[in-house]
Amino acid sequence: MTNSNEPMLTVSSSPHIRCKQTTSSIMQNVVIALLPALFVAGYVFGIKALLIVAICVASCVLSEALIEKLMKKPITISDWSAVVTGVLLGFNMPVNAPWWMCIVGSVFAIGIVKQCFGGLGHNFINPALAARAFLLASWPTHMTGTAFIPTADTYTTATPLGLLKEGGNLSAMPSNMDLFLGLNGVYGSIGEISALALIIGGVYLIVRGVISWRIPTVYLATVAVLSVCFGKDPIFMLCSGGLMLGAFFMATDYVSSPSTPKGQIIYAFGCGLMTMIIRMVGGYPEGVSYSILLMNVAAPLIERFTKPRIYGAPIKEKKAKKIQEGGASND
Amino acid sequence: MYACIKNNPVFFCFIMLKYHHKIYESEVFDLQSTDIHSFKGGIHPPYNKERTQNVAAKVAQEPNVVTIPMSLHIGAPCKPVVKKGDSVFLGQKIGEATGFVSAPIHASVSGTVKAVAQYPHPNGNNVMSVVIESDGKNTVDPEIKPYGDFNNYSSKEIIDIIKNAGIVGMGGATFPTHVKLSIPPDKKVDCVILNGAECEPYLTADYHLMKLRPEKVVQGLRIAMRAVGVQKGFIGIEDNKPDAIEKIQSAILPDEAIEVVILKTKYPQGAEKQLIMAVTGREVPSGGLPADAGAVVMNVGTAAQVATTFETGMPLYKRFLTCTGDAVKDACTMEVKVGVPLQEVIDQCGGFANDPGKIIMGGPMMGVAQFSTNVPVMKGTSGILCLTKASAEIPEPSACIRCGHCANVCPIHLQPLYMAAYAQHQRWEKCEEFHILDCIECGSCAFSCPAKRTLVSSIRVGKRQVQALRKQRAVKNK
Numbered sequence: 001m002t003n004s005n006e007p008m009l010t011v012s013s014s015p016h017i018r019c020k021q022t023t024s025s026i027m028q029n030v031v032i033a034l035l036p037a038l039f040v041a042g043y044v045f046g047i048k049a050l051l052i053v054a055i056c057v058a059s060c061v062l063s064e065a066l067i068e069k070l071m072k073k074p075i076t077i078s079d080w081s082a083v084v085t086g087v088l089l090g091f092n093m094p095v096n097a098p099w100w101m102c103i104v105g106s107v108f109a110i111g112i113v114k115q116c117f118g119g120l121g122h123n124f125i126n127p128a129l130a131a132r133a134f135l136l137a138s139w140p141t142h143m144t145g146t147a148f149i150p151t152a153d154t155y156t157t158a159t160p161l162g163l164l165k166e167g168g169n170l171s172a173m174p175s176n177m178d179l180f181l182g183l184n185g186v187y188g189s190i191g192e193i194s195a196l197a198l199i200i201g202g203v204y205l206i207v208r209g210v211i212s213w214r215i216p217t218v219y220l221a222t223v224a225v226l227s228v229c230f231g232k233d234p235i236f237m238l239c240s241g242g243l244m245l246g247a248f249f250m251a252t253d254y255v256s257s258p259s260t261p262k263g264q265i266i267y268a269f270g271c272g273l274m275t276m277i278i279r280m281v282g283g284y285p286e287g288v289s290y291s292i293l294l295m296n297v298a299a300p301l302i303e304r305f306t307k308p309r310i311y312g313a314p315i316k317e318k319k320a321k322k323i324q325e326g327g328a329s330n331d
Numbered sequence: 332m333y334a335c336i337k338n339n340p341v342f343f344c345f346i347m348l349k350y351h352h353k354i355y356e357s358e359v360f361d362l363q364s365t366d367i368h369s370f371k372g373g374i375h376p377p378y379n380k381e382r383t384q385n386v387a388a389k390v391a392q393e394p395n396v397v398t399i400p401m402s403l404h405i406g407a408p409c410k411p412v413v414k415k416g417d418s419v420f421l422g423q424k425i426g427e428a429t430g431f432v433s434a435p436i437h438a439s440v441s442g443t444v445k446a447v448a449q450y451p452h453p454n455g456n457n458v459m460s461v462v463i464e465s466d467g468k469n470t471v472d473p474e475i476k477p478y479g480d481f482n483n484y485s486s487k488e489i490i491d492i493i494k495n496a497g498i499v500g501m502g503g504a505t506f507p508t509h510v511k512l513s514i515p516p517d518k519k520v521d522c523v524i525l526n527g528a529e530c531e532p533y534l535t536a537d538y539h540l541m542k543l544r545p546e547k548v549v550q551g552l553r554i555a556m557r558a559v560g561v562q563k564g565f566i567g568i569e570d571n572k573p574d575a576i577e578k579i580q581s582a583i584l585p586d587e588a589i590e591v592v593i594l595k596t597k598y599p600q601g602a603e604k605q606l607i608m609a610v611t612g613r614e615v616p617s618g619g620l621p622a623d624a625g626a627v628v629m630n631v632g633t634a635a636q637v638a639t640t641f642e643t644g645m646p647l648y649k650r651f652l653t654c655t656g657d658a659v660k661d662a663c664t665m666e667v668k669v670g671v672p673l674q675e676v677i678d679q680c681g682g683f684a685n686d687p688g689k690i691i692m693g694g695p696m697m698g699v700a701q702f703s704t705n706v707p708v709m710k711g712t713s714g715i716l717c718l719t720k721a722s723a724e725i726p727e728p729s730a731c732i733r734c735g736h737c738a739n740v741c742p743i744h745l746q747p748l749y750m751a752a753y754a755q756h757q758r759w760e761k762c763e764e765f766h767i768l769d770c771i772e773c774g775s776c777a778f779s780c781p782a783k784r785t786l787v788s789s790i791r792v793g794k795r796q797v798q799a800l801r802k803q804r805a806v807k808n809k
Contacts, residue, residue, distance in 0.1 A: 007683075007686060007687050007704075009687065009688065009689055009690055009700070009701065009702055009703070009704075010688050010689045010700065010723045010725065011455075011689075011700040011701070011702050012689075012700055012725055012788075013700075013785065013787055013788035013791065014691075014695075014696060014697050014698060014699070014700075014772070014774050014787060015695060015696045015697070015774030015777050015778050015787065016689060016691055016695040016696075016698065016700065016716075016718065016723070017376060017377075017532065017695040017696070017722075017778060018726055018777070018778055018780070018783055019374075019376070019778055019779050019780075019781075021779075021781045022726075022781050022782075022783070023729055023730075023732055023781050023782050025781070026732075026734065026781055076729065076730075079729065081732075119730060120729075120730045120732060121730040121731050121732045121733060121782075122730070254732045254733045254734045254735070255732055255733050259733055259734070259735030259738055259746075259748070260735070260738065260746075307746065307765075308738070308744045308746070309744065310617065310743055310744045310745055310766050310769055311604060311608070311614055311615075311617075311742065311743040311744055311769070312604065312614045312615050312616045312617035312618075312619065312743070312769065313617050313766075314616070314617075
């Protein structure tokens with residue numbers, strides 16, 4: 001039957017068409033979404049901030065390539081995930097962080113948190129946040145206090161949340177509008193100062209379908225409601241610290257958050273609850289990074305208990321079971 | 332700079348308002364809430380139907396030789412009842428059904444039997460086939476007579492007529508129609524649903540059929556309703572085929588209990604379970620049949636064939652199919668006889684425009700890739716899709732990033748990421764726990780995977796192993 005004129009045909013399993021979206025296009029979208037916050041950082045902190053972000057990105061990408069080369073694995077830097085980690089880590093650094101700390105953080109994020117557990121898709125916590133926690137624990141003086149002040153003539157001495165926690169010169173407290181726009185002063189790490197810029201980026205990601213609305217919305221709503229309960233100004237609580245950065249860009253990390261809709265809601269509520277507990281009663285002024293890290297660890301468990309109901313499954317499976325069990329115990 | 336950022340949200344909202352339809356209806360995401368005539372999940376692949384939608388359907392040239400495999404349906408293959416040298420009429424039975432889930436096969440030309448031997452089959456194996464050389468006369472079997480008004484026949488008689496005409500599901504699954512219409516007495520069915528969704532990209536065979544022969548489609552539904560003994564009939568059509576909807580609607584008599592249900596254009600809207608959900612709002616229980624949800628689903632092509640059989644007595648021997656794809660010169664939909672080699676159909680579409688990389692029987696989402704163009708058209712061949720080497724390229728899979736898109740688009744609400752991963756690690760019990768057997772293999776997950784993972788093929792492997800596991804268990808328990 002076969003003749004030599006017949007074309008050589010590919011035979012593969014269906015489906016035979018694939019969507020245009022790829023892992024790298026998703027990561028590129030995240031980087032695009034982070035650009036507004038980067039612009040604000042450049043405007044407020046100057047070239048120094050941009051330099052820190054650049055060092056983080058470069059060392060993340062380099063260490064990923066190097067480690068994969070050493071482990072004789074395919075080099076996957078073209079998927080842009082290391083770039084995202086680098087930008088996020090840079091955003092979590094204070095502007096006065098020394099250059100070597102950026103490199104140490106990047107190597108920790110990529111080498112330990114990501115590659116040691118199997119590379120992309122296998123890190124159980126967010127690499128950038130883990131690196132931030134690592135740096136904060138190792139060099140607390142470089143990560144807090146005066147580290148946030150770009151030049152000597154700036155009058156603030158602590159982040160707004162730090163002021164709130166430790167007291168001090170409360171007249172230096174910025175207005176909510178300043179916190180929201182982040183253009184008039186220096187209130188934290190490089191990437192977290194402008195809530196507006198982060199919201200723009202986050203909405204971009206939601207609209208492009210990269211992240212779901214659930215995690216950021218529930219996270220922010222939980223913080224807002226709880227701050228009212230604690231008698232604090234919810235707008236201040238939402239716009240200060242790393243909350244916006246965390247809610248839109250860190251908590252939504254695919255790998256370390258649940259993929260089920262219900263699970264995402266529970267996870268985001270947990271993030272909000274932990275954040276407020278740390279901010280209000282914990283030892284640190286800011287709790288976003290630790291709360292997300294804690295919930296990252298809980299994510300697989302949450303996911304296991306929030307499996308969606310499949311089409312055609314008996315609707316009242318649990319109820320029926322309960323009735324059965326109840327009947328059995330009555331006997 | 333300040334002003335720029337200050338104005339940004341307004342600008343952004345404006346952009347969103349202007350383009351939100353486009354953004355929402357992007358390839359993968361269906362963020363709009365489920366409306367009544369749809370289902371949750373699904374995808375919006377590029378449909379590529381325009382090319383053949385606006386070209387008039389034609390009748391294919393008469394073949395000189397047809398190769399008719401004895402397996403044109405799901406179920407037991409047929410036993411050939413002719414031998415080499417026999418002369419056969421058009422519509423004469425050449426293959427006898429060998430079980431309940433089986434359907435007889437008829438000659439699609441009149442002429443002489445050249446061979447009864449093993450020939451390549453679109454499923455990839457060699458299958459016993461009957462090769463008939465046409466005498467070009469198409470002399471109809473003298474035994475074939477029109478059945479006339481279906482109201483003169485009982486339910487059982489109608490089902491027998493359908494069985495003898497070799498009618499099987501023409502949407503692609505080729506499940507024998509008489510089995511579908513024989514409802515077990517313990518099931519309560521209250522409606523027959525015709526599937527005119529044609530949600531597979533590229534294909535326009537059902538569309539052209541509904542446009543050209545709407546009265547046949549509706550008549551077929553009436554016959555099926557009588558066979559099943561129900562009063563209510565639905566015809567589900569996606570809203571991207573307004574002229575087909577109009578034609579069908581005008582073919583329905585004003586006092587009839589037949590309703591056209593306009594469905595949202597979304598893949599897989601035409602999948603049986605999703606169609607039942609969209610039309611009736613009911614779910615087919617896991618592991619159950621449509622009859623468990625009180626419905627019988629038939630393709631519009633099958634219904635039209637049932638009507639034709641009653642009108643003329645002719646069995647199923649030809650069908651509409653769409654020959655398209657970027658490797659074909661003049662794509663079109665045509666009526667082709669069963670047993671014609673794919674190459675002959677492609678040649679009638681002007682041949683290949685570019686070197687073909689992949690030939691798919693069926694649509695791009697669920698069709699079967701062919702290793703040769705010398706396999707014949709079957710009863711369930713709804714399309715021949717020829718892709719160029721560039722479009723056929725298989726992307727390199729990368730690591731799963733757990734984005735959850737596969738679970739979001741799954742019309743059964745499964746978690747393909749876990750099923751595929753467990754299947755790859757050969758943990759079959761885990762596959763079963765994640766309801767792998769409920770997968771309908773629609774391909775939405777693999778389509779939407781940004782890491783281009785081979786989800787469907789992994790799941791298929793898992794399904795087979797779980798089925799084997801269940802059989803083992805059943806043997807043990809006995």
